[in-house]
Amino acid sequence: MGGMLLILSASMASCNAEEKKADEEKAKQEQMFKEKMDVIDTESQKLDQEMDSLDEKIDELLNDI
């Protein structure tokens, strides 16, 4: 009886720890991905702005000539 209780409590503790670890790992990956994606977003916004200004400049040039 005592031995069974021991084994049961040990396996429960181990399961909980593994589950928690997996959840944390998943959350961490999600967070990392989000952060990297945010960097990409910022960069693409910047590139779009640059492209807008260049496009405007080319239009001005074309109209001036």
Add this chain to the structure above:
Amino acid sequence: MKIPKTILLIAVVCLAHTAYSQDSKATKTEVKAKQIETKEVQKDKKEVLKSDIEEQKEALKQENKEEKGNIQEPTKAKVEQDHARGDGHGHEGHNHAVGEGHGKMGSRDVPIDAATEAPGSPEERIEHHQERANQVAERQANMDYKMQEAERKLEEKFAKNEISKEEYMIKKEELSQAKLKREQLEQKEMMHQEKLKSLKQSPAPAEEVK
């Protein structure tokens, strides 16, 4: 077999402690890994900021240069060469019928709001960036076309003596600056796409994160 309650209690406490210490050890390792990765992301952000500052510096330099009127006077031979090249355009008929209408091809021919909208799920965000890449390619082609048109018009006007040599050289310089900027932008865009590609291939792709 009868186990005394005290021993049983001690055993349970021991097991709980072992499980807790293992768990906290794993958490510590994860925290450390997260710190390292956060540093990497910050490094990326810093790089973006750094390139931004460099660009601003470059733009300021360029502005100063323009203010000082540092456009070099063309040599006679070069002007004649350019002039000769310009003559050819009038007769070759490069889309003359389209001519003046190109001014209307505004910078918003292809709407680019891709990154600003930033939809929710990772798959959507990646898809959004792919759409943006296609739009950027179209925009680049459009800009190339407009620059070619501007160059053609300039040569034509110069050939017909409709603009002065000085004006011609200034416009030519502006056009070459625009071309240079366009090339720089293309390179930046390529690097940006590479980053996106590597993010898609990273260990936490959209499907897994979902």
